Amino acid sequence: MKDNRYSLNKELAQMLKGGVIMDVTTPEQAKIAEEAGACAVMALERIPADIRAAGGVSRMSDPKMIRGIQEAVSIPVMAKVRIGHFAEAQILEAIEIDYIDESEVLSPADDIYHIDKTAFKVPFVCGAKDLGEALRRINEGASMIRTKGEPGTGDIVQAVRHMRKMNSEIRRIASLEDHELFNAAKELQVPYDLVKYVHDNKKLPVVNFAAGGVATPADAALMMQLGAEGVFVGSGIFKSGDPAKRARAIVQAVTNYNNPAILAELSTDLGEAMVGINESEIQLLMAERGK
């Protein structure tokens, strides 16, 4: 019998596949998200676009606010902690959060070490720009991976870059001879066993979602066609003109990502999208936090 929390946590991520995880800041928004078909919500005090605008240090949300959202919805509730801030993670575990996002969106608390996620019973999702970063997070105990697309910008370019890079590196590892894997492990700075898994299975050992910059149904479909197993949407929904409608459209776009006729319907008459900032116009690249 499998007997560990880690596999149960990976399996919860499997249940989220093909779904959309939405950033929400209030119980009301959480209900709108659930009603629109979110498979989970990310509870945070400010959505990334506002964190970016406000500047300063951003931290874990008030447990009271998170509890309010836990009570409002029946779907899993996730929340963010700062990179390396294991005390914030202990607090979220104490309030029985369903998933912790050790996130570059908040100000990092440690510029060297990520949280030892193997010390926790609750699951963690972490961002990764490439295969090495993903496997290092998995080795630390992450049971789900997402791209580190630039949060709060509505610009999809970085999420695309990360997903393409990840897939291309997975294909490269899969093409190696067995005896070449030891050196690949050295280059990626990760344990041999994880490289061997990727080589044998041609995939990451955990579920991989797209995150950062998704603002439209077309963005969600693009990421799914590039191999994402589901999508996080942060500022894209509640910074838009008609959040409920846009949320429903993105949910269905993730299911019917391969049908352009349906996507055309879903993209029609959605109202104002979030304004967005181009990657080249921003000062702070959050994706560079934690490697």
Added chain:
Amino acid sequence: MYTVGVLALQGAFIEHRQMLDRLGVDSFEIRELKDIHRPMDGIIIPGGESTVIGRLLKTIGMFEPLKELIDNGLPVYGTCAGMILLAQSIDNDSRTHLATFPVSVKRNAYGRQLGSFYTDDNFAGKVIPMTYIRAPYISEVLSDDVEILAVTDGNITAARYNNQLITAFHPELDDDTSVHEYFLNMIHEHNLAISSQTYEKCV
């Protein structure tokens, strides 16, 4: 050779297809309305989030045709969220979905993710591994024709009603193929019954 449709709106549908593949059974994904009209011998509603799958069934217009197929006797197997979608009533939720299986279920009956667990227990006379992820259980049986197939810690976690099978746990996440074989046997019985009816009509 049977063909099983797997509802692929959201959740762990690939795992069911892999299981069927191991058993040498053809399967296809039901993602859009036209897929539900393809010929199939049975249908699986996978684990995922019942609120999401329930909403998408309605949005896509698949709710009515799916319910009709089940009402007309197409063998159906619902895992976890699939069990909630089939249940006639849900204790802690006023919304019901297909409501074709006469049981009442409790959603997130074991609490949040920290309440998820593994166990080995009896399913239809055989001990098998069971994986419960934010799982529901059956709180009440609403018909004498419901056959109870598994009870874990005093709660009913698997049952059959005519051509419908539900489990609160996820056999598609383990190696044991017993539950899927049980479902294929239901399909087999159903097909035999249909062909004998057809035979009687002919003579």
